[in-house]
Amino acid sequence: MSFTTELFSYKDIYDTEGSQELFVQAMKENCIHHYGNCEGYRRILQKFSFDPEKISSFDDVLKIPFIPTLYLKHHDLQSVPSRKQLIKATSSGTSGRMSRVSLDLKTITDGARMVINVGRYHKLWSIKPVNYIIFGYQPTKSNQTAVSKTALGFTFFAPAASRTFALENTSSGYKLSWDVVLKALDKASKSSLPMRTIGFPAYTYFLLRDMKAKGIKYKMPKGSMVTLGGGWKQFYTEKVEKEDFYSLVKEVLDIDEDHIVEFFGAVEHPILYTDCKCHHFHVPVYSRVVIRDPDTFLPLPDGSPGLVNLMTPMMHATPVTSIMTDDLGVLHSEGCPCGEKSPWLEIIGRVGIGDIVTCAAGADEYLKGGKS
Secondary structure (H helix, E strand, O other): OOHHHHHHOOOOOOOOOOOHHHHHHHHHHHHHHHHHHOHHHHHHHHHOOOOHHHOOOHHHHHOOOOEEHHHHOOOOOOOOOHHHOOEEEEOOOOOOOOOEEEEOHHHHHHHHHHHHHHHHHOOOOOOOOEEEEEEEEOOOOOOOEHHHHHHHHHOOOOOEEEEEEEEEEEOOEEEEOHHHHHHHHHHHHOOOOOEEEEEOHHHHHHHHHHHHHOOOOOOOOOOOEEEEOOOOHHHHHHOOOHHHHHHHHHHHHOOOHHHEEEEEEEOOEEEEEEEOOOOOEEOOOOOEEEEEOOOOOOEOOOOOOEEEEEEOOOOOOOOOOEEEEEEEEEEEOOOOOOOOOOOEEEEEEEOOHHHHHHHHHHHHHHHOOOOO
């Protein structure tokens, strides 16, 4: 069994302290694989004179050259032949360009172990059929976005009695169909089966806000859940406080806060971050999070805001061992009332357009060896 497979089979999904040595070995294993099989990734590591064979501690893991997500939108890095890339996925492309990652059999099986363990811990698995309402894209063969694939994948946590998509595929492209969703909500409220939503929080919020304005309210069946994922994207300036969101869900759908679950992740880092009962994203054993200074890229202490650097050995087909996102965040190591000891990540915003240009220039210098 590889170190990575052993890590993704780890039963205590938030024991980051106890899994630290295993995580280091898995990262070393993953980095060596990509170094030997992806020429573009090898050149990046060589520019920094970084030898993955010398990784022996977590401090060494922190020195693995990270790749900015912006870089992945302009460069295609793959570590296995095309014939072994069983699943291909892209980012949403809201900035005009898309990152592309591939999943081979090893990545898929390791990822399945993670999904099984996380779903079990957070009680997402159920044998009772569910009426799903997806605030996202109806899947098509031409839609390779990761968000559409993960939204569909979510509907396998419980058997699907029905699936309704807010963004329907039409001859002229995707169309937002509120009327279809409202009919599905009305039907679900009269069913004996639970209802689950999944998808963009912005779309979920906009619909619930409009429903409240029109006086439309439902009492959803027992066991119903509202689950959120994909972030606010281009609607980030309209993001509302979580407490206001949860209050709206209760008022319009009569679903309590403890049945609202949010996910965090990225196509370049497909780790399933699931919020706890206090709605904090604890770091699972499958990954580590580092907050870095936007100017120096050096790690910042806990509680300090900076750029979010995500690390995982999961991806075997695409070298995204360490990636730098355009998210701004804070890492907290203590103080969550839920009792989990794993650090938790607070996303506080996204880099603005002007900052993206600045960070892009910095990233360019970084990948040319201008920063360490």
